[in-house]
Amino acid sequence: MSARLSVNLNKIAVLRNSRGGDEPDLVRAARTCLEAGAHGITVHPRPDARHTRHDDVLALAEVCRAYGVEFNLEGNPFAPERSGYAGFIALCERVRPAQATLVPDDDAQLTSDHGFDFVRDGERLEPLVQRLAALGCRVSLFADAGSDVARAAAIGAQRIELYTGPYAEAFAAGHAGTVLPAFAATARAASTAGLAVNAGHDLSQANLGAFLDAVPGVEEVSIGHALIGEALYDGLATTVRRYLAIVSGR
Numbered sequence: 231m232s233a234r235l236s237v238n239l240n241k242i243a244v245l246r247n248s249r250g251g252d253e254p255d256l257v258r259a260a261r262t263c264l265e266a267g268a269h270g271i272t273v274h275p276r277p278d279a280r281h282t283r284h285d286d287v288l289a290l291a292e293v294c295r296a297y298g299v300e301f302n303l304e305g306n307p308f309a310p311e312r313s314g315y316a317g318f319i320a321l322c323e324r325v326r327p328a329q330a331t332l333v334p335d336d337d338a339q340l341t342s343d344h345g346f347d348f349v350r351d352g353e354r355l356e357p358l359v360q361r362l363a364a365l366g367c368r369v370s371l372f373a374d375a376g377s378d379v380a381r382a383a384a385i386g387a388q389r390i391e392l393y394t395g396p397y398a399e400a401f402a403a404g405h406a407g408t409v410l411p412a413f414a415a416t417a418r419a420a421s422t423a424g425l426a427v428n429a430g431h432d433l434s435q436a437n438l439g440a441f442l443d444a445v446p447g448v449e450e451v452s453i454g455h456a457l458i459g460e461a462l463y464d465g466l467a468t469t470v471r472r473y474l475a476i477v478s479g480r
């Protein structure tokens with residue numbers, strides 16, 4: 231089984247937002263990725279709208295529908311709605327993404343930096359997981375290596391997404407081998423509990439292959455920051471094809 235590649239377009243939105251206006255255009259970027267063979271599109275709108283915004287979510291959901299690929303919407307279901315941000319569940323009700331990935335990130339965080347504590351958060355997650363499942367969304371929960379993933383299965387999630395930030399850091403420091411066993415063990419525990427496994431955060435062309443070789447059964451990787459950065463040098467379509475070459479056959 232090859233892992234599928236969902237391209238996160240948040241960073242294109244950051245560039246666009248830095249000047250206002252519509253360029254670079256997220257819909258064009260999504261089409262470019264999909265025509266290059268990407269299996270899906272991911273965005274993670276934040277309540278402060280510093281990346282993708284409500285209108286982006288609607289437009290990208292439409293593009294994914296038109297291409298027959300999965301739209302993966304990420305967000306914190308507990309973040310309160312505010313002007314310009316309807317709230318994660320309301321957004322899911324509006325666009326019914328193929329996959330809703332719940333992430334416990336606060337406004338103050340620069341980026342996502344940990345998974346859920348399923349023992350502590352399980353009770354309040356459960357009704358939201360059920361609500362999203364009733365909308366027809368596959369529900370994936372952001373999870374740290376070593377977390378109690380059986381509890382994620384017990385509250386009705388269908389997948390976990392392994393938070394790979396610590397792996398990327400260890401890889402960059404030359405000691406990926408010290409953290410990979412925990413990721414592999416968590417993936418195996420997820421699979422035993424009936425959960426499929428996604429992975430994401432700071433994955434790159436440099437570190438992706440070693441991760442997929444060591445961690446069994448990863449079904450999808452969502453990649454944005456490194457991919458969009460690499461695309462500045464090599465072009466978006468070429469970069470997506472390079473990621474596809476890495477994931478294929480693993």
Ligand SMILES: CC(=O)[C@@H](O)[C@H](O)COP(=O)(O)O
Pocket residue numbers: 238240241273274281304333340341342372430431454455
């Ligand atoms: C859950 C996750 O890891 C991604 O959604 C990541 O947060 C995207 O990157 P930015 O936070 O830079 O948008």
Ligand SMILES: NCC(=O)COP(=O)(O)O
Pocket residue numbers: 238272274304391429430431432433452453454455456457
């Ligand atoms: N879920 C992870 C994601 O969408 C992309 O994370 P990153 O590659 O931007 O760090």
